[in-house]
Amino acid sequence: MKHLLVVAHGSRRAASNDEVRTLCQQLKQLDNPFVEISCAFLELAEPSIPEGLQALIANGATEIVVMPYFLSAGRHVTADIPAEIEPVKQQSPQVKISIAPYLGAAEQIGEILMEQALQAIL
């Protein structure tokens, strides 16, 4: 029972948070091994990371991958997200919770960025 929790920063701007929610819905269309895919926010939006994790656990998750939807390995990725996860790990030690590499670590980011840049001159 693998579940995926996409974690974004969260914004005061509702439309930005909705972009993340829409992305999570789109992920479900891709071939993937996850029983459920949902999102959570580090701050400024709901659900929080602990709330998101607890909802998946209540839904039967035995393994959860937390995917940081961040571009750089700043404090949020290296410290804040692990700190939000830790109490849930202690409360539910039977659930395996792992953190995937953050989005910006993906090798393909450069190519996508170049494609987006070319759209401005075509």
Add this chain to the structure above:
Amino acid sequence: MKHLLVVAHGSRRAASNDEVRTLCQQLKQLDNPFVEISCAFLELAEPSIPEGLQALIANGATEIVVMPYFLSAGRHVTADIPAEIEPVKQQSPQVKISIAPYLGAAEQIGEILMEQALQAIL
């Protein structure tokens, strides 16, 4: 004389800013129409966006594409980056400055995100 300026948020953490600088170096390895590719930061790091633009203009740029290295269309993308660019446009009206779609708007983001998530369970 097309130039590309990748604009990131900027971080107090030097390593995060260096990630962006490294990415810009990697972009130069890709097939692309840009004479020069450099980066600038909205805040917390240097060069600023006006400094980055002015350096490209001093270098002979007649057309500059600003590429927002951001995941969501928040205030930074919709208001702050255009506001930083506007005075440079007025100072150098002979230079065409356009803003590319922000990174998070790319269709392939979902697929990349899923690939990163799978790395946590493989």
